[in-house]
Amino acid sequence: MTASLRLRAAVVSIVLLAVFLGAWHLATRSTGTAANMSPEYAKLMGMTATQGKSAMPGPLDVGAKLWEHLKRPFYDNGPNDKGLGIQLAFSLGRVMLGYLIAVAIAIPLGFLIGMSPLMSKALDPFIQIMKPISPLAWMPLALYTIKDSSLSAIFVIFICSVWPMLINTAFGVASVRKEWINVARTLEVGNVRRAFTVILPAAAPTILTGMRISIGIAWLVIVAAEMLVGGTGIGYFVWNEWNNLSITNVIIAILLIGVVGMVLDQILARVSRLVTFPE
Amino acid sequence: MTDKFISIEGIAKRYDGARSTTIFENLWLGMARGEFVCVIGHSGCGKTTVLNILAGLDVPSEGAVIVDGQAIEGPSLDRAVIFQSHALLPWRTVLGNVAYAISSKWRRWDRAKVKAHALKYIELVGLAGSEHKRPSELSGGMKQRVGIARALSITPKIMLMDEPFSALDALTRGTLQDEVRRICVETGQTVFMITHDVDEAIYLADKIVLMTNGPGAVLAEIVENPLPKDRLRGDLHRHPLYYALRNHIIDFLVSRSKIFTAETPDHDPRKVPVVKIGRTEPTIVASKPVDSDAPQAVAR
Numbered sequence: 001m002t003a004s005l006r007l008r009a010a011v012v013s014i015v016l017l018a019v020f021l022g023a024w025h026l027a028t029r030s031t032g033t034a035a036n037m038s039p040e041y042a043k044l045m046g047m048t049a050t051q052g053k054s055a056m057p058g059p060l061d062v063g064a065k066l067w068e069h070l071k072r073p074f075y076d077n078g079p080n081d082k083g084l085g086i087q088l089a090f091s092l093g094r095v096m097l098g099y100l101i102a103v104a105i106a107i108p109l110g111f112l113i114g115m116s117p118l119m120s121k122a123l124d125p126f127i128q129i130m131k132p133i134s135p136l137a138w139m140p141l142a143l144y145t146i147k148d149s150s151l152s153a154i155f156v157i158f159i160c161s162v163w164p165m166l167i168n169t170a171f172g173v174a175s176v177r178k179e180w181i182n183v184a185r186t187l188e189v190g191n192v193r194r195a196f197t198v199i200l201p202a203a204a205p206t207i208l209t210g211m212r213i214s215i216g217i218a219w220l221v222i223v224a225a226e227m228l229v230g231g232t233g234i235g236y237f238v239w240n241e242w243n244n245l246s247i248t249n250v251i252i253a254i255l256l257i258g259v260v261g262m263v264l265d266q267i268l269a270r271v272s273r274l275v276t277f278p279e
Numbered sequence: 280m281t282d283k284f285i286s287i288e289g290i291a292k293r294y295d296g297a298r299s300t301t302i303f304e305n306l307w308l309g310m311a312r313g314e315f316v317c318v319i320g321h322s323g324c325g326k327t328t329v330l331n332i333l334a335g336l337d338v339p340s341e342g343a344v345i346v347d348g349q350a351i352e353g354p355s356l357d358r359a360v361i362f363q364s365h366a367l368l369p370w371r372t373v374l375g376n377v378a379y380a381i382s383s384k385w386r387r388w389d390r391a392k393v394k395a396h397a398l399k400y401i402e403l404v405g406l407a408g409s410e411h412k413r414p415s416e417l418s419g420g421m422k423q424r425v426g427i428a429r430a431l432s433i434t435p436k437i438m439l440m441d442e443p444f445s446a447l448d449a450l451t452r453g454t455l456q457d458e459v460r461r462i463c464v465e466t467g468q469t470v471f472m473i474t475h476d477v478d479e480a481i482y483l484a485d486k487i488v489l490m491t492n493g494p495g496a497v498l499a500e501i502v503e504n505p506l507p508k509d510r511l512r513g514d515l516h517r518h519p520l521y522y523a524l525r526n527h528i529i530d531f532l533v534s535r536s537k538i539f540t541a542e543t544p545d546h547d548p549r550k551v552p553v554v555k556i557g558r559t560e561p562t563i564v565a566s567k568p569v570d571s572d573a574p575q576a577v578a579r
């Protein structure tokens with residue numbers, strides 16, 4: 001039953017993809033009539049200069065270009081022409097750094113907040129105010145205080161991904177079942193051991209949910225941040241290719257951003273499955 | 280009685296809120312070392328609350344509990360608790376749950392020793408073969424047995440049991456009652472147990488404490504078990520005092536638990552009457568709330 005459901009879902013997915021690609025192909029082919037317009041007009045429009053590159057590319061163009069990129073992901077021809085692999089590595093490196101700093105701060109702090117009703121109440125207004133601030137609003141402040149653009153991007157990743165983890169950790173720790181705590185108490189388990197053997201495993205699923213939300217936000221933010229700070233990274237690549245009017249590359253970058261985001265999410269989903277326990 | 284091992288001294292539990300409630304107040308009870316005490320009372324009267332205070336998990340609003348000459352300040356490994364709600368750690372296996380208790384008590388033990396010790400108690404409660412299952416894969420009765428194994432495995436001085444056999448079938452319940460009784464007698468446990476099962480109380484307890492309905496619950500009587508210490512489960516009903524004892528308790532639960540406070544205004548909570556079932560012939564259910572004939576109340 002489930003197998004056949006999965007199979008049917010896969011078939012529907014493939015059909016939808018085929019319909020989408022077909023429609024895309026047809027739609028972009030019709031703009032090919034631009035070639036029929038008078039050469040003067042075409043020249044005026046700046047299309048011939050780039051050999052129709054600025055026109056909306058079809059799926060076949062994108063496919064061919066993607067293949068090219070995949071064959072040489074790590075070439076480096078100076079600041080404005082690097083392989084997609086290198087750009088993605090820069091972005092991932094920044095995301096990981098900002099994210100790991102956020103993990104290192106959010107989880108211990110979340111523990112503290114979750115364990116202490118006083119701290120929970122005292123810090124709540126700050127968290128509530130900081131949480132909804134758009135990542136890009138931090139950018140000028142980061143650039144002004146940190147000065148280094150790359151570090152600023154990392155800071156922005158950090159400041160945006162810290163909140164869901166902090167809130168979830170605090171919530172998970174605060175809502176550990178009292179009876180489990182009582183078991184540890186009757187066994188005279190010390191505070192540190194209790195934190196690691198009861199509270200952490202009990203709160204782990206909630207913490208992992210927070211970490212999963214955070215990695216999603218971090219990956220969303222990195223593209224925007226790199227567009228602003230420039231230099232390297234997939235966000236900068238998108239911006240640069242837009243300036244080059246290479247819509248094909250922009251589409252490829254969008255595709256890759258989606259794929260990498262999905263992979264990051266799936267990794268955390270796996271880890272999450274490892275720590276969940278049925279009750 | 281000066282040889283009280285556990286002494287509950289005037290404890291009260293109140294919950295303040297919009298409507299502040301007094302679950303019980305001015306509660307006194309003494310238990311001698313090695314004594315097996317069962318508490319019977321209707322649901323919600325505050326039995327678990329008393330047990331939690333004894334465990335050190337809950338703090339009384341007033342009064343104190345003295346154990347072995349020292350006021351309880353918090354939970355202790357000397358007082359093992361079997362929780363009403365099992366309270367197993369769901370991310371650990373059966374073995375892991377029992378081993379957690381053992382390695383908490385004997386920090387120095389290596390893994391193999393902890394495991395062997397845990398397996399012994401898992402086998403004792405009849406769960407051999409299920410030691411690698413997680414609590415979610417166990418039935419209610421199996422979970423309860425893990426809780427029993429966990430409490431027994433750390434060989435405490437005092438066992439606090441909150442309806443430990445309530446979810447078990449008659450056969451398993453019988454076997455486990457036998458085991459728990461044997462271990463408690465062998466290791467000289469002092470036991471405070473909550474139950475709703477009158478026969479269970481008669482089989483296991485030296486003294487049966489009857490608690491009235493809450494709020495404002497009081498300990499109405501302490502019924503001494505007249506049955507010999509070496510009683511067998513199958514022979515209970517043949518004992519001449521069995522029915523008198525049973526009827527007295529059931530009578531309390533059915534009618535007297537509701538009206539006790541109103542009918543006994545001079546009840547002194549510091550001197551809970553000790554009831555000795557004295558008649559040698561089976562009594563028919565008493566028609567009046569307090570049968571003046573069958574049990575004779577003896578104030579301490």
Ligand SMILES: Nc1ncnc2c1ncn2[C@@H]1O[C@H](COP(=O)(O)OP(=O)(O)OP(=O)(O)O)[C@@H](O)[C@H]1O
Pocket residue numbers: 294300302321322323324325326327328329363493
């Ligand atoms: N946090 C709380 N706030 C207010 N009242 C409470 C709270 N916790 C427990 N109570 C009340 O205390 C009373 C005693 O509860 P307790 O769990 O001790 O009952 P019990 O005798 O063990 O019942 P049962 O036989 O059903 O287990 C109940 O009436 C309950 O409503």
Ligand SMILES: [Mg+2]
Pocket residue numbers: 326327328363441
């Ligand atoms: Mg209870």
